[in-house]
Amino acid sequence: MGATIIEKIVRNNTGKEVHPGEIVTVNVDRVMIHDIFIPFVASKFEEMGFTKIWDADRAVLIYDHLVPASQVDDTRHFRIGNEFAEKYGMKNVHRADGICHQLMTEAGYVKPGDIVFGTDSHTTTYGCVGAFSSGIGYTEMASILGTGTLWIRVPETIKVEITGTLPENVMAKDIILKLIGDLGADGATYKALEFTGDTVENMTVASRMSMANMAIEAGAKCALFAPDEKTAQYCGITLTEKERDLTGDADAQYCRVIQYRAEDFVPVMACPSNVDNVKPVSELAGKEIDQVFIGSCTNGRLEDLMAAADILKDRHVAPFVKLIVTPASRKIYREAAANGTLEILARAGAIITHPSCGLCCGRTGGILTDGEVVVATNNRNFLGRMGTSKVEIYLASPKSAAACAVEGRIIVPKVK
């Protein structure tokens, strides 16, 4: 019988055939810890009685949620992180290079077929290069640092097949939002998502990242894209035979198959205050807004900023709207500066911030208050996520967000 991508990854890792529902112990290829949780990881690690990290080069520490510090106690996290890294010989520490989920693949820490865990739910992102990656808590992270292993339940797989050409005003973000709306916030709980079809094959790795990033919003354990030539180029590698084989077999068992025609997609938004509350932008048109946020590990990449710039070129944001743009990494920031994208955005009135999690996790850079409305390209619109619990958050693609910023109200981005 054939296997799904996740079954192949776990099989290669454990050296035995596996089936959905089985509990197995995997050898971890890489772990990621971010600034919010490092103090907790550090104390649990020592409390457990460990004295060395199983393989310090496999651990990556990234400061992003608290960078730069916005509250007086934030720097304590950096200090504890620095001490922990020094004490246990961790060399992979990023102190202001960008958002963890961007850096893990951008800086080459994750390769196709790897098994990666991170102390953040959006760790599903690395499925964009065909890695099994998932979020865990800090206690489990501490135990991995000591043992190099973790138990998992082999998930069933939902196959999502998308074929055809997307309308020009539709982005990968619209696809994943539509899918989350169709599945519901728990529609993929404990399961793997596997994306296939020529629409997906024609997508950039950056677009695949946006989709894998949000898989957790349907409860998924991971989201996988079969590695191809684009993946190889992005990772700077030549695919091995084993990596090439990381596709879903024709006779693999899927618990569900969902098919979409790319031509049927329209721009959509996730409405307050659940990510699965998804509606076509056309149904929301006219609603006045106070702020637009373009950034995050979901949509802070160069292609996202360029898509926004394409709409904002020679135009200006509405006078009462604050447009906040946050590139996902320093590399993207520099590329966007070098190719003129930041210049276009700045001319249009954007407030461009340093690469970080920023507004997405509601700590810095544009917190909102009661009654305000924000159109944002990040991944969560939960109550209180970007300020008070009476802020309305609409999640959208960078194209939709940019169009709304110009109009000062929700509007469908135009097809040229």
Next chain:
Amino acid sequence: MDKFTGKVWVLGDDIDTDIIIPTEYLALKTVQDMAPYAFSPLRPELAGQIRDGDMIVAGKNFGCGSSREQAPEIIKALGVRCVIAKSFARIFFRNAINNGLLLIENDKLRDAVSEGDEITVVLNHFIEHQGAQYPITPLPQNLVEILNAGGLVQAMKKRNNSKGI
């Protein structure tokens, strides 16, 4: 047979981790510091009302959202004996077990109870509410071992002590 009785607090579907503890309080020093803000976006008064031994009964997908482990830790710190929900989000589920917070999955109880009702949990067997019994599906053995050790930290301590490192 292990059993306990307590009062229930009733919550809805998709209670996310940002509701359980908003990000702005995550960098407070201890879980005790964070506990008063539990559930504050939804019910700011709730954290102050929960008493030792109370239970939370919720709808589907409890704990969805981020990987913040403070979510189950805070629920435990408030004195909640267990959370009974129609279903749990996966990271929250792992985090709760790792911190020794008991979770019970049951898809019927939520729609039968009202806030303030008393229920009795007979571990690994059933939940009793006003004469009706709701079955409990036992957890896999590896999770029972972690729960029995008192959480993952204790389980790892035991492992490391026995290996003498």
